[in-house]
Amino acid sequence: MAAKGVLYTRGTVRPSPNFNVHHDAENLRNAMKGLGTNEDAIIDIVASRTNFERQQIIKAFRSSYDQSLIEELKSELGGNFESAIEGLMLAPGKFDAKELTYAMKGIGTDEHILVEILVTRTNKQIQELAEAYQSENALSLKEDLKSENSGDFKELLLSLLKGNRDEGWDVNEGLANQDAKALFAAGEDKWGTDETAFIKIYCRRNFKHLRRVFEEYYQLTNKDIEDTIKDEMSGTFQMGMLALVQYAKNPARFFATKLYETMSGIGTDDRGLIRIMITRCEVDMIDIKAEFMKLYGKSLHSFIRDDVGGDYQKVLLKLCGMDVDE
Incomplete structure (x- = not known):
């Protein structure tokens, strides 16, 4: 979810050119009044506004009608339709926190959700989702990640949670070569694997730099970095590292x-x-x-x-x- 100030050039949902927050709030209330619900009217508004605009609608709805718009929508809708509309109305950090809570509560943990969210969010988004998680749960996200995961996979998640990635676009050619050599030394060139070296480079470098590292690695070893991960790692840690590489590539x-x-x-x-x-x-x-x-x-x-x-x-x-x- 993009926030205010983010360029929407590659999104299908963009700021509404004639956005009228009070008009939208009133139309949503009318769509839920009386017998029956006008689902199409709800979809036309909610799915056509940015998250920033939706947050303004929520405030206007509360101010005008002294009601929670999200709760009103949930009471009128059901099933996957309700889930989709509620998800759209939640602030990005709260939505991610809800998904992370789902991934770790109950029997077992859905590691794929943890990886998808923590690998692909910006540093600011990670900070926001961690704060939202803390406000909704007894333990912090860090504490729950520690208790629900183990080994190298746990260390990968905790490193991603720090939100210390360089988010620039600069590529340091010398450093890219050093990083490629460090990955080779930590994996293919030794007995066993130094997972810490992989985590450090993958979780700190910007994605453009990482793409250059992968090119350097191939020139050095004649092997794609994904193949090395498949050979040197296993289980959830392998899954997490592959996701990171695949996201960095494209x-x-x-x-x-x-x-x-x-x-x-x-x-x-x-x-x-x-x-x-x-x-x-x-x-x-x-x-x-x-x-x-x-x-x-x-x-x-x-x-x-x-x-x-x-x-x-x-x-x-x-x-x-x-x-x-x-």
């Missing part, structure tokens, strides 16, 4: 693959589908759609039409940048 392709996985096989991973559509619609959904078509020879909105239905489908199509009747 963020849009990373999420296009994730979206495909939510809709392939038996059943649909509705929670994952909702999460990715919500968190990327203001960031790079245009690029994700292009990568999806390249990878699978079929448009993202066609997959959505085939896999989901009803009002839930309409929300996703809006976030995809499509009108329902297209």
Whole structure:
């Protein structure tokens, strides 16, 4: 989810040119008044506004009607449609915190959700989601990550949680060569693997620099860094490191693959589908759609039409940048 001040050039959801917060608040209230609910009116407003605009609507709704807009919407809606609308209305940090809570509560832990969120968020977003998590849970996110995970995978998550990544675009050629040699020395060139070296480089360098490191690594070893990770690591740690590399190489392709996985096989991973559509619609959904078509020879909105239905489908199509009747 993009915040105020973020460029929306690659998102399908952009600031509304004629945004009228009081008009939107009133229309949402009218959509929920009386018998029945006007779902289309809710979709037209909620799925067409940026998160910053939605937060203003929430405040205006509270001021005008002394009610929580999110609670009112939840009382009127149900199922995946409710989940999608509620997710859109939550502030980005709160939404991520809710997903992380889900990933670690109950029996077992969904490590894929932990990786997807912590690998792909900016330093500021990580700080915001950690604060939101603390406000909603008994323990801090750091404490829960420690208790729910172990080994090198735990160390990877804790390093990502620090939010210490260089977010610039500079590539230091000399350092890239040093980093590639350090990765070689920590993996292919020794008995066993120095996982700490991999974590340090992967969690601190900017993504453009990392792409150069991967090129240097290939020139040094004639081997793709992903193949080294597959050979030298295993389990959840391997999964996490591969996700980091794949996101660094091509963020849009990373999420296009994730979206495909939510809709392939038996059943649909509705929670994952909702999460990715919500968190990327203001960031790079245009690029994700292009990568999806390249990878699978079929448009993202066609997959959505085939896999989901009803009002839930309409929300996703809006976030995809499509009108329902297209």
